[in-house]
Amino acid sequence: MPKKSLASLLLTGPLVAATLVTPAQAAASGAVAAPPRVPAGTTAAWVVFDRQAGKIVATKNAHRKYRSASVVKILIAIDYLERRKSVPAADAKLLKVMLRSSDDDAASTFWDRLGKGQLIVRQARRLGLSDTTPPPASKPGFWGYTSLSAYDIVRTYRYLLDKADARVRDLILGHLRLSTPCGTDGFDQTFGIPDGVPRPWAVKQGWSGFGTTPPVRCSGNATHATGAGGAIGAPISWIAQRATGSGVPDYGRPVLHTTGLAGKGDRYVMAVLTAHPAGGTWNASVKRVTTLTRDLYRSVTG
Numbered sequence: 001m002p003k004k005s006l007a008s009l010l011l012t013g014p015l016v017a018a019t020l021v022t023p024a025q026a027a028a029s030g031a032v033a034a035p036p037r038v039p040a041g042t043t044a045a046w047v048v049f050d051r052q053a054g055k056i057v058a059t060k061n062a063h064r065k066y067r068s069a070s071v072v073k074i075l076i077a078i079d080y081l082e083r084r085k086s087v088p089a090a091d092a093k094l095l096k097v098m099l100r101s102s103d104d105d106a107a108s109t110f111w112d113r114l115g116k117g118q119l120i121v122r123q124a125r126r127l128g129l130s131d132t133t134p135p136p137a138s139k140p141g142f143w144g145y146t147s148l149s150a151y152d153i154v155r156t157y158r159y160l161l162d163k164a165d166a167r168v169r170d171l172i173l174g175h176l177r178l179s180t181p182c183g184t185d186g187f188d189q190t191f192g193i194p195d196g197v198p199r200p201w202a203v204k205q206g207w208s209g210f211g212t213t214p215p216v217r218c219s220g221n222a223t224h225a226t227g228a229g230g231a232i233g234a235p236i237s238w239i240a241q242r243a244t245g246s247g248v249p250d251y252g253r254p255v256l257h258t259t260g261l262a263g264k265g266d267r268y269v270m271a272v273l274t275a276h277p278a279g280g281t282w283n284a285s286v287k288r289v290t291t292l293t294r295d296l297y298r299s300v301t302g
Contacts, residue, residue, distance in 0.1 A: 035060065036295030039288045041277040043250070046292075047150040048300050049158065049269040057300045061150070063131050065249045066273045068146040069206030070102045070183075071257050072120070074156055074172065075132075076110050076143065079119040081168045099175035102183040102205060111143045120146055127152075127159050136247045144208050145248045153259050153271035161266060176202035176260060182218035183207075189218075191286040192258025192272060196294030202261045209254030210282045250275040254282075256289045262297065272296065 035058060038044045045061035056062075077095060081087070087095070098106035111119070117134025124132040131149035135142045160169050179202070183189045189205040259271040272293050276285045 043275040045150045046272045047154045065147040067249045069208035071206040072146045075123045101180045150271040154269045157269045186217040187214045192293040196290045197262045197297045206257035
């Protein structure tokens with residue numbers, strides 16, 4: 001099916017049931033303030049869905065594909081939970097640290113067990129994700145090279161809120177509401193929504209291409225995965241710094257994503273995806289994403 005017609009179906013389907021409102025149209029109608037400015041050298045995409053209004057209230061490059069980094073861990077969790085009726089204690093521990101602290105070894109364990117890219121194919125079909133595809137065939141083990149869009153991420157959160165079984169919804173969103181300040185790789189994951197949007201919120205962050213060692217190691221998390229296995233993890237960030245190619249979006253550029261729910265009653269579903277200049281630093285990129293997310297939230301909430 002052509003992408004345009006599929007996108008049209010998604011916009012009119014029962015899950016979305018909303019009109020795509022451009023920032024210019026929204027600003028002209030007085031519904032929201034002007035959209036935020038994207039810093040020079042940064043490629044940004046975002047979608048904000050207002051569940052109370054029942055429509056998308058802010059959008060830019062909604063269907064542009066980015067490499068997922070750790071945002072794909074939401075789809076990994078959905079696929080795992082919907083394929084079984086109960087969760088062993090060991091797996092429950094892995095799900096907790098994967099979703100709260102973005103643990104890579106835990107994600108790799110589930111990725112290998114669930115058939116790698118096939119889980120992405122299953123979830124894209126089940127959730128109607130038009131822009132989500134597995135990693136290239138040459139890199140089957142790199143779950144962070146899954147391609148996705150801001151639109152598909154918002155659709156995924158809406159699936160959890162409105163369609164998923166309660167046990168799947170409550171487990172995944174319950175962990176995302178308790179996102180730890182630090183990832184288990186030592187990177188601070190409080191950028192974007194956590195630092196720029198008032199509580200309450202639930203978040204899943206993503207970062208790739210900044211090397212394997214954070215400029216200042218974050219500390220203070222209560223839980224860490226041990227013995228999770230898997231060959232992937234920190235090398236995803238290291239490889240992403242190398243020459244472009246292989247069909248991975250923005251391969252060679254660092255990416256930083258902030259996604260989740262915000263506002264009382266999970267009113268807003270947000271996805272802000274960004275790619276930064278090759279060689280861009282962690283601190284500068286985090287500052288850009290947080291400012292962008294804060295300005296975006298203010299533009300839709302007044």
